[in-house]
């Protein structure tokens with residue numbers, strides 16, 4: 202450091218002894234932590250909109266009209282001044298768009314009426330308005346103010362809907378043998394190999410079955426029609442400001458008196474929303490409802506992947522570290538595995554598509570599911586192929602972490618075991634692998650975190666926007682490995698980028714993101730706790 | 745050989761190289777049975793290496809070259825047909841640095857028998873108690889057999905390793921400086937143990953402590969730079985060494 206004046210004392214140690222270095226690194230750390238906090242805050246704040254009940258406002262405008270809705274945010278104005286308010290008005294069936302921009306200057310009166318309700322519906326999005334009246338299943342009018350009668354009417358309608366759902370399911374169950382017979386006949390008819398005799402047999406079998414089932418099916422169908430009729434008559438009637446809107450009770454999922462909620466009720470409402478979000482199926486092109494299929498698909502896919510990657514990765518690491526010497530072949534294997542970790546994930550996606558889906562899946566179809574062709578069973582993307590593709594993708598992570606775990610095992614333990622007459626396998630199983638468990642678990646965590654967040658390879662190997670059925674259900678063989686599945690990461694991408702109604706989709710996208718974040722954090726914390734318990738037995742490794 | 749009977753351990757022209765480094769040079773040694781033989785010599789002279797030749801533990805290192813012969817109870821163990829597992833069960837070894845496994849005291853002691861297929865809990869408990877008593881550790885650990893062995897003190901760990909080796913019921917016990925990190929009381933305990941054990945075992949002990957060698961060993965081998973300089977009855981060697989090098993070492997003029 203140039204210094205013109207001679208000094209008696211050395212410079213203060215701030216810069217001389219790396220003070221600048223300490224400062225820079227500390228600032229960088231601070232920045233990193235800040236970014237993390239911002240990330241969490243942005244995701245959580247945006248997701249909260251999904252769960253937390255907003256107040257419902259009634260606005261009287263200068264032109265004499267009224268609107269009812271939830272204030273979402275203030276839009277930015279072009280000239281830099283105050284922009285219009287963005288209002289969520291719901292009631293898609295009235296005008297098409299469920300959001301409305303209102304110029305603040307045009308608002309004459311704003312109030313939060315006590316009789317405002319927000320209705321979550323199974324179709325048509327949210328309905329918002331002031332409660333006018335209600336018509337029960339029996340067609341009786343429930344006047345405003347009689348909360349008990351209203352609650353009873355809603356409960357009766359909900360029970361009716363459940364009964365309807367049950368009866369439809371029973372109908373499908375009763376009809377299943379007939380449906381299968383019809384399918385068998387269709388397959389025969391389309392295949393060129395079938396002879397006329399078989400075809401006639403199949404047709405006769407279907408016809409007999411149809412006759413057999415007819416009385417039961419007809420009774421069920423009549424019951425279903427009756428319930429549908431009763432439900433169609435029942436409605437909640439709302440004042441939306443412009444018109445009065447009949448909201449059919451057949452679609453009401455939840456009715457909330459938005460402006461009457463106390464803090465506790467709000468929290469309960471949010472908790473209810475969270476449960477619905479976790480455990481119900483998506484609706485309205487994934488912008489409403491829940492994410493259960495995506496959550497389920499993610500967890501199942503990660504499980505299948507772990508089952509595939511752990512034995513393979515651990516065995517490979519054991520071979521490389523414990524058995525293979527230092528030859529050029531080992532060096533190549535080692536480098537190859539390390540470099541695999543840097544390969545872009547889309548490459549693995551293409552590999553999975555070509556190798557698993559078209560290659561292996563095609564072969565499986567030709568040999569085991571030949572009578573289904575040309576429609577593919579395993580020869581198309583599915584949860585098995587996606588899991589295996591991600592298993593290949595995460596192999597390097599598992600191998601590298603396991604090797605590090607093996608390296609941390611003191612050689613004196615191996616020698617001690619060998620000197621006591623244990624053979625190599627016994628030494629491996631009794632001493633080395635248990636002691637390497639923390640490393641192996643680290644590999645598993647890293648693999649799971651990676652797999653839960655991948656999108657690109659999944660899109661090519663079986664993740665879909667909307668899967669018709671879960672990969673696990675009550676139908677034998679219960680686990681359907683060929684089925685397409687939904688995945689949280691892909692769901693986030695789909696909702697945020699592919700949705701026709703961006704405003705409606707946004708909270709859903711962030712809520713899903715938050716769930717993904719929570720999922721990964723939970724997996725990590727669990728693994729850290731498990732690892733700590735394992736390590737407690739091997740304290741020597743820590744020192 | 746002072747006795748007429750055959751040696752239990754014997755090396756003939758045993759040389760060993762670690763890559764280019766020669767650790768043992770044409771060692772001819774005959775270790776008598778049911779006696780304690782001390783191996784002394786300056787650091788790095790090849791004592792540990794010599795010991796590891798008797799149970800073939802040098803096999804674990806890459807680039808080791810051995811020439812010459814090693815006999816254990818009359819059988820050449822340098823050949824490839826030797827069953828290493830049974831050899832190591834007959835020739836127990838306690839390492840220079842104690843190495844208890846990260847498991848309970850009980851499981852440590854019974855490790856060898858368990859690996860040989862002993863499953864019966866009663867039998868294992870018997871073996872554990874017997875071996876711990878032999879190693880003079882029973883009184884200290886009998887109430888905490890299921891606690892981690894890593895919680896024992898250094899001296900206790902060393903005796904645990906001795907007990908673990910004894911649990912295999914070996915014929916021969918190789919001890920590499922078993923008392924190097926111990927206080928005088930623990931050292932005395934181990935020495936008492938060894939003296940008691942020599943009725944049944946052939947013991948080879950590496951030590952830097954010449955008083956210890958004088959106290960416990962019937963015979964002493966003096967090694968230097970990989971060569972066996974002198975071998976003989978301890979009493980004679982300490983009072984009347986034949987070689988100048990031995991005399992210098994014993995009188996503390998170097999090493």
Ligand SMILES: Nc1ncnc2c1ncn2[C@@H]1O[C@H](COP(=O)(O)OP(=O)(O)OP(=O)(O)O)[C@@H](O)[C@H]1O
Pocket residue numbers: 762765766767786787788789790791792793794805840
């Ligand atoms: N695994 C190894 N690889 C290479 N060289 C080794 C290895 N083990 C020992 N050596 C060398 O062989 C020589 C003998 O080592 P050894 O461990 O037998 O000495 P020692 O007499 O036991 O010494 P100490 O009293 O310090 O324990 C030393 O020069 C050492 O550096």
Ligand SMILES: [Mg+2]
Pocket residue numbers: 791792793840920
């Ligand atoms: Mg040594």
